Amino acid sequence: MESGFDKEKSSLKDRPPLVYLELGNQVATVRNEPLDNISLEDDAELKSNVQKLLGLIATRRRLYTPEEYCAPELEELTSKDTHPLNNSTFSPAQPAILSSTWSSLNLANPHPPTLVERRAKERNDxxxxxxxxxxxxxTPDFLKKIDLSELPSRExxxxxxxxxxxxxACLERHPxxxxxxxxxHPTTPINMCHPLALTYRERSFKxxxxxxxxxxxNxxxxAIFQCGLHAPIVWKSSLRKSCERVAIDASGQRSAYILLWKKISQPGMLIKMLLHEMCHAAAFVFNRETGxxxxxxxxxxxxxxAMPELPTIADCDPHFKYTCTLCARWSYGRIDFGTxxxxxxxxQFEVITKPFQxxxxxxxxxxxxxxxxxxxxxRDSYLKLDGMENITHSAKMRLLNEEFLKIRVSPG
Ligand SMILES: [Zn+2]
Ligand SMILES: [Zn+2]
Incomplete structure (x- = not known):
């Protein structure tokens, strides 16, 4: 088969990269690279799990003790201080820079608002x-700091x-x-509407x-996402099924779609769903968060x-539970990456994704x-690498994962 090599080469290039999920915290984090220098000698539990897989020690059924298996603390492993991502940049939302257009004009309302209408607006403000x-x-202080280090380039x-x-101009205000x-909102009096909103009020929402x-x-x-989000909007007739709302390309670049429900029937619902989706997209693309x-x-x-008039977005439930099949670390998230x-x-073992219950x-x-x-x-290959000098578990698994992908891509 003369095309064998080409086939392998092209499929290797096209295949999605390995996604490393950092597990152990409530929500899983996407990493492009595995942790380095994990050695079996430093982690007795990992050592015993690997040895059981290799058949070097018998697997024993242990009594199930929930405490033992509850969310392992990864504090010492996440190397909070050394990871560049954790040098968070504190940047509070900047008020949008307003161009001087309609709001600086001496605008008159189409019909002068009544006293009642003006009072209602004051109350609303x-x-x-x-x-x-x-x-x-x-909001606790730690949530006021945001990591902007993975925002796109300035250009x-x-x-x-x-x-x-x-x-x-939609962000402009006028008293x-x-x-x-x-x-x-359908109850906002038309004569006090933001001029740029009128076009939407005059037509049916549908x-x-x-x-x-x-x-x-936009x-x-x-106003909120630093002009950094690039996420096409996709309208879905059902949001019940899990659908891919994110992608990771061969170079590890993350991207997201904004999924909106076709049946959204009023502006308030649209605003809330869109904003919620955009927060998730930003957390995934800029901060690697899966839920x-x-x-x-x-x-x-x-x-x-940035926009106090926006509704408050509450936490939502995850869709999936990710579990490592070897070390049993686990976390939740909303994304189906495919096992x-x-x-x-x-x-560096396989992570299985199961629906959240x-x-x-x-x-x-x-x-x-x-x-x-x-x-x-x-199991068949791990011990063969023992001949290499000072090779850690991490280094072995890196090599074996590469090898495995090659075999999977071009069997035989
Ligand atoms: Zn949410
Ligand atoms: Zn693991």
């Missing part, structure tokens, strides 16, 4: 402000921002008018929701800070003794 102050007080953000020109987002979603995406991206964890909460806080390409960041939220996990093709391959 006070409520929004109070709500923002409460959020500010209730890229400038180019994304170039597409926000028409949306920036006689409601803010853009508030103006979308006929303009896709256009509105794009406008809101507004939020500009609703602290990074997601940080973006939710940034949103409230074939996920590996444990710590021990509320019932097992607080139960632990044991190593999975099922012999998969991957494990069979490791």
């Amino acid at each position: 006070i409520l929004v402000e109070t709500d923002a102050n409460i959020a500010e007080m209730e 890229e953000m400038a180019s994304i921002c170039g597409r926000h020109k028409s949306s920036i 006689n008018f409601y803010r853009f987002v508030e103006s979308l 006929s303009c929701k896709e256009e509105l979603a794009k406008t809101l995406f 507004i939020f991206n500009h 609703h964890g602290d990074h997601c909460r940080r973006w939710v806080y940034q949103a409230k800070r 074939a390409t996920t590996r444990c960041h710590y021990c 509320k019932a097992d939220k607080h139960t632990g996990t044991r190593p999975d003794r099922t012999l998969t093709p991957f494990k069979a391959f490791i």
